[in-house]
Amino acid sequence: MPELPEVETVRRGLQPVLEGARLVRVEQRRKDLRFPFPERFAQRLEGRTVTALGRRAKYLMADLDDGEVLIAHLGMSGSFRVEAAEGAALAPGIFHHERSKNSVHDHVVMHVEGPAGPARIIYNDPRRFGYMDLIPRRDIETHPWFAGIGVEPTGNSLSAAHLAERFVGKRAPLKAALLDQRIIAGLGNIYVCEAMWRAGLSPERPVGNLVGKSGRPKAGLDRLVVAVHEVINEAIAAGGSSLRDHIQTDGTLGYFQHRFSVYDREGEACRRPGCGATVLRIVQSGRSTFHCPRCQTH
Template sequence: MPELPEVETVRRGLAPSFEGARLERVEQRRANLRFPFPDAFAERLEGRKVTSLGRRSKYLMADLDDQTILVMHLGMSGSFRIEAEATKAIGPFFHEKSKDPRHDHVVFHLAPPPGHAALRIVYNDPRRFGFMTLVERGELERHPLFERLGVEPTGNEFNADLLARLFAGRKSPLKATLLDQHLIAGLGNIYVCEALHRADLSPKDPAASLVTAKGRPTKGAERLAEAVRSVIAEAIEAGGSSLRDHRQADGTLGYFQHRFAVYGREGEECRKPACSGTIERLVQSGRSTFYCPVCQG
């Protein structure tokens, strides 16, 4: 499933086309994806202007001019494709049509701002684990999808002090705690493994081990906060990690997977200078954890 950097990469790719455009026509080609579409989904969208395109955790959020938010989740295999109405290609956004059109489930026909070409944005999802829904802006924080989401790891408040507050008294392993979306929203398996390796922390240690008796963050918490922020920033810059189905909005692949220090590298040498360790894999809460038992021991 795409993680935060992949979703943010898609948002940045779609924003120049979506923001400021009017949804002239919406093709809804089936009744449901992972969940049924809201009643009158296409009709409620048509004629609305997209004022901004944001992200919360792993959700894309298109703010509309009637105080409604179009919430979109990519699921396991969802992707967006930008096409010009006339040519199906637009400058650097050219994308050979390698996606099976049978899985093009939603098509947004955009009436762009003056001076811009008419576009369509196509949502393709072979496995149909993604979904779209409509939420009133004033109800967003109380909506079941968002009411229990934790802090954003890219926000200004994400630091070692915050980690100390979140981790205090928690006996669960660091890996599982970082994946708890009620604490930190958007972190996934890949980037947690990478961040723990950068911070020289064992995924098996209890989260509370990063908090002093007085409730202050340890040096390890400071390293972890910095590692989380840096690994996410670098992944976004690289266009995310293209594992299985992820593509950017222009059809190109992300490249952060070529920088993985531990993820998917079981049996290979640790890439840290002067470390003699070999990457190992263990299963925690049903997920593979990759780490170096030497520098993260």
């Protein structure tokens, strides 16, 4: 499943052509994806103008001029591509892997007129694990997709003090706590592994041990927050990790996967200078965790 940096990359790729654009015509080519489309989905979109394009956790959020928000989740294999009226890509790129071009999997096609000119924005999803919804903006915070969701890992709301309040007295292993979307929104398996390695923290360490008796965060929690910010921001800048089906809106792929320090590197040497240990893989709650047993002992 695409992680937060991948979704943010898609948002930035769609923004120039979708933000400020009018949805002239919308083709809904099936009745459902992972879930059924909302009632009168295409009709409710047609004629509307996108006033802003944002992201919350792993959701794309297109605010419309009638007060509703178009929500899109990419699922396992969902992707968008943008085609100009003449059929050329609006943002050229290097195609490292072939993207899905089978029209059978083009499930939603939005014909738009906007600042970048006329274009088609096509949602393709071979596995159909993605989904779309229309929600009134006033109901976003209480809607089941978003209610109780944690802070974003890209902003100042994620701090050592914030985590200390949620970790104090808890015995949950660090890896599980970081994947808890009620604590941090959109942080997934790849970047959790990378952040723990950078911070030198064991994935099995009880999170309560990162908080002092006074309730203040210990040094390891400070390092962890810095590491999360760094790894997420670097991945966004690099265009996402580009694992499996993820592509940017212009078809290009990111390069952050080539800089992974531990993720998917089982049996390889730890990349921390002077370490010399071998990266191991363990399974926690059914998910693979990659870590260095020598430098992640704190």
